[in-house]
Amino acid sequence: MSVETTKTGVNRRTLLKGAAATAAATAFPAPMIWAQNIKDITLRQFGTGVSNLNDVALKVKEDLGFTLEMTALDSDAVTQRAATQPDSFDIADIEYWICKKVWPTGNLQAMDTSRIANYDKIVGIFRDGKLTPESEIAQGTAPHTVGFVEGPGGTDFVDNESGWMTLIPTIYNADTLGIRPDLIGRPIESWTELLNPEFRGKASILDISSIGIMDMAMVCEAMGEIQYGDKGNMTRDEIDATFAIFTEAKQAGQFRAFWKTFDESVNLMASGEVVIQSMWSPAITAVKSRGIPCVYQPLKEGYRSWGGGIGLSKSLSGMELDAAYDYINWYLSGWVGGYLMRQGYYSAVPETSKEFMTENEWGYWFEGKPATAEITSPTGDVMDQAGAVRDGGSFYDRMGAVACWNAVMDENQYMVRKWNEFIAA
Amino acid sequence: MAVLDTPAARDAAKQAPRGLALSRHVVGWLLASPLALVLALFLILPIIMIVIVSFWGATEFSIYPAFQFDNYEFLFGSPVTYSVFLNTFKYAAITWVFTLVIGFTVAYFLAFHVHSLTWQVALFLLCTIPFWTSNIIRMISWIPFLGRNGIANSTLISWGVIDEPLDWLLFSDFSVILTFVHLYTLFMVVPIFNTMMRIDKSLIEAAYDNGASGFQTLVHVIIPLTKPGIMIGSIFVVTLVMGDFITVRFMSGSQSANVGRLISNDIALLQYPSAAATAVVLLATVLIVIGILLRFVDIRKEL
Numbered sequence: 053m054s055v056e057t058t059k060t061g062v063n064r065r066t067l068l069k070g071a072a073a074t075a076a077a078t079a080f081p082a083p084m085i086w087a088q089n090i091k092d093i094t095l096r097q098f099g100t101g102v103s104n105l106n107d108v109a110l111k112v113k114e115d116l117g118f119t120l121e122m123t124a125l126d127s128d129a130v131t132q133r134a135a136t137q138p139d140s141f142d143i144a145d146i147e148y149w150i151c152k153k154v155w156p157t158g159n160l161q162a163m164d165t166s167r168i169a170n171y172d173k174i175v176g177i178f179r180d181g182k183l184t185p186e187s188e189i190a191q192g193t194a195p196h197t198v199g200f201v202e203g204p205g206g207t208d209f210v211d212n213e214s215g216w217m218t219l220i221p222t223i224y225n226a227d228t229l230g231i232r233p234d235l236i237g238r239p240i241e242s243w244t245e246l247l248n249p250e251f252r253g254k255a256s257i258l259d260i261s262s263i264g265i266m267d268m269a270m271v272c273e274a275m276g277e278i279q280y281g282d283k284g285n286m287t288r289d290e291i292d293a294t295f296a297i298f299t300e301a302k303q304a305g306q307f308r309a310f311w312k313t314f315d316e317s318v319n320l321m322a323s324g325e326v327v328i329q330s331m332w333s334p335a336i337t338a339v340k341s342r343g344i345p346c347v348y349q350p351l352k353e354g355y356r357s358w359g360g361g362i363g364l365s366k367s368l369s370g371m372e373l374d375a376a377y378d379y380i381n382w383y384l385s386g387w388v389g390g391y392l393m394r395q396g397y398y399s400a401v402p403e404t405s406k407e408f409m410t411e412n413e414w415g416y417w418f419e420g421k422p423a424t425a426e427i428t429s430p431t432g433d434v435m436d437q438a439g440a441v442r443d444g445g446s447f448y449d450r451m452g453a454v455a456c457w458n459a460v461m462d463e464n465q466y467m468v469r470k471w472n473e474f475i476a477a
Numbered sequence: 478m479a480v481l482d483t484p485a486a487r488d489a490a491k492q493a494p495r496g497l498a499l500s501r502h503v504v505g506w507l508l509a510s511p512l513a514l515v516l517a518l519f520l521i522l523p524i525i526m527i528v529i530v531s532f533w534g535a536t537e538f539s540i541y542p543a544f545q546f547d548n549y550e551f552l553f554g555s556p557v558t559y560s561v562f563l564n565t566f567k568y569a570a571i572t573w574v575f576t577l578v579i580g581f582t583v584a585y586f587l588a589f590h591v592h593s594l595t596w597q598v599a600l601f602l603l604c605t606i607p608f609w610t611s612n613i614i615r616m617i618s619w620i621p622f623l624g625r626n627g628i629a630n631s632t633l634i635s636w637g638v639i640d641e642p643l644d645w646l647l648f649s650d651f652s653v654i655l656t657f658v659h660l661y662t663l664f665m666v667v668p669i670f671n672t673m674m675r676i677d678k679s680l681i682e683a684a685y686d687n688g689a690s691g692f693q694t695l696v697h698v699i700i701p702l703t704k705p706g707i708m709i710g711s712i713f714v715v716t717l718v719m720g721d722f723i724t725v726r727f728m729s730g731s732q733s734a735n736v737g738r739l740i741s742n743d744i745a746l747l748q749y750p751s752a753a754a755t756a757v758v759l760l761a762t763v764l765i766v767i768g769i770l771l772r773f774v775d776i777r778k779e780l
Binding site for chain 2: 128129131132136157186224253256259302307308309310311312319324325341465468470472473475476
């Protein structure tokens with residue numbers, strides 16, 4: 053395993069910055085070669101669309117000097133690639149439940165937390181699992197349960213902060229149901245509403261089995277029909293019972309459609325085909341930006357949450373590995389965090405992101421305060437007006453009410469077959 | 478195609494003078510070899526691979542070589558498989574009927590009612606205009622049209638035909654079949670039009686002269702003579718519909734399944750061996766269907 057210690061005590065990031073590099077070059081000949089070579093380094097990153105942003109690649113080139121190639125894929129394809137083609141990428145931007153599936157293949161290498169400058173500032177969810185010391189840990193694949201391994205070559209996850217991290221958390225959020233308040237006309241408070249006959253033919257869930265099953269479980273549990281031992285790791289009986297309830301609803305015509313891509317969910321909602329459905333945060337924004345009212349409805353049973361992080365390919369070594377660490381440190385240093393938070397996601401190190409957001413933006417997105425001026429997305433689209441409050445409130449209100457995390461179950465293959473039956477039913 | 482050509486080539490060789498036979502034989506093989514090579518590399522070989530992989534095993538993130546019947550056992554043991562195959566046949570059959578009726582009518586009009594060749598060509602090209610844009614776009618453009626607040630519903634409401642929007646227009650079997658018919662009718666028009674154009678006009682005149690009515694001419698002269706075209710069109714439509722997955726996914730709002738979707742779901746979940754097994758069964762089914770179709774018409778003879 054190639055775990056290289058830093059050769060000089062000099063912080064390379066400072067070295068890279070324009071004039072500093074030139075000045076340092078005279079004093080330290082070796083780093084100068086390094087500084088020039090870094091321009092030739094290309095790191096290949098792939099992941100889901102949410103954080104594979106072109107703006108990030110451009111900023112990396114500007115700040116760090118090397119080239120970051122991004123490939124955006126759907127989560128199935130991401131899993132596939134991470135599991136089967138370890139040499140096709142340097143950095144994998146994956147979700148934690150994917151990590152649980154992919155880590156045993158040995159295609160990723162653990163990261164030394166002592167080389168992560170802002171490690172201590174990473175929110176508790178990703179370290180000991182607790183948002184605040186009093187928080188209860190939600191069900192499912194909570195990030196900290198697959199966040200650490202024993203050593204650089206470790207294949208088994210450990211339940212403490214061992215100093216070797218599998219993924220560096222980058223982006224996460226709490227998901228819930230999206231609704232059209234104008235077409236529903238009454239308050240929605242519970243997950244049970246998804247199967248309420250009142251919305252027959254006007255409901256939808258997403259057709260991605262690993263996430264859809266969790267939304268189903270939230271509904272069944274809220275209805276009081278099923279008590280799960282662990283929603284994130286169901287038994288066969290629990291899976292059967294869940295699908296029985298949803299198959300019945302499907303055959304009764306409860307669902308208008310199922311969606312698989314972001315755009316589909318936006319179109320279903322915006323066109324009024326559907327008034328209540330599983331949805332992702334930016335999709336709500338996309339509907340709103342068309343001038344159509346849409347609410348990311350907080351529900352009393354809590355949120356279904358997910359988190360993503362970046363992992364390093366096993367084949368990464370030497371200068372490329374150093375560059376990857378630089379990239380990770382840069383990622384957590386605030387610019388990307390600010391960018392993502394202005395899209396409605398959360399950053400792993402919120403306090404560094406604060407410096408890259410305005411007072412108004414920070415108040416609206418993180419603290420749940422009413423906007424004091426127009427809220428715009430990083431690309432300049434108006435997302436909300438002055439006076440508006442974020443659905444669900446502050447960071448602690450939202451992330452503190454997580455009921456379960458996206459997960460991959462031991463009975464995953466069985467569940468997937470059942471899911472196929474459900475679609476065909 | 479190569480298989481179809483061989484007997485014809487052999488017939489030709491028989492009639493040729495003996496001295497030329499050998500060299501003609503060699504030349505024939507040489508001429509056929511590029512296509513044979515391409516087909517072997519890009520058709521036969523992949524199919525063999527699929528058959529082999531269908532016996533392999535899979536874990537959640539990898540596949541391993543084996544020789545086991547698990548995939549087939551699961552496939553034939555699951556009631557879902559049967560209902561999905563049934564659904565696939567249903568789509569194929571209904572689509573076939575509609576594309577045949579519409580395709581035949583359009584071809585008939587072009588071949589026998591339009592008398593100037595220029596107009597025939599012009600109108601025929603008109604039929605192909607939708608094909609200048611992608612399949613997916615033609616498909617998706619139905620969604621806003623058929624939606625709950627779509628053009629179809631709002632028009633019907635404004636005409637007073639209905640009071641409530643019709644939900645079954647979109648994300649239903651209706652929308653799936655409508656789209657199939659829209660996408661694939663041209664595949665019926667082209668071969669039927671082609672065979673109709675080759676019908677000797679004097680045969681039709683002879684039928685009229687012998688006192689046959691228009692309908693009798695159609696049934697006893699034109700339809701039998703266009704059988705090869707109908708059969709080729711049918712093969713196109715049936716195989717296209719049975720192999721499709723994206724139209725069913727989009728137009729049913731993911732609520733219905735056909736065999737293609739079963740395969741694509743398996744692939745998305747890294748279950749390649751299971752997908753391969755389903756593909757093999759589908760391939761066998763389609764081949765049987767085509768075999769049955771070919772029993773009705775000897776295309777080789779008719780062409």
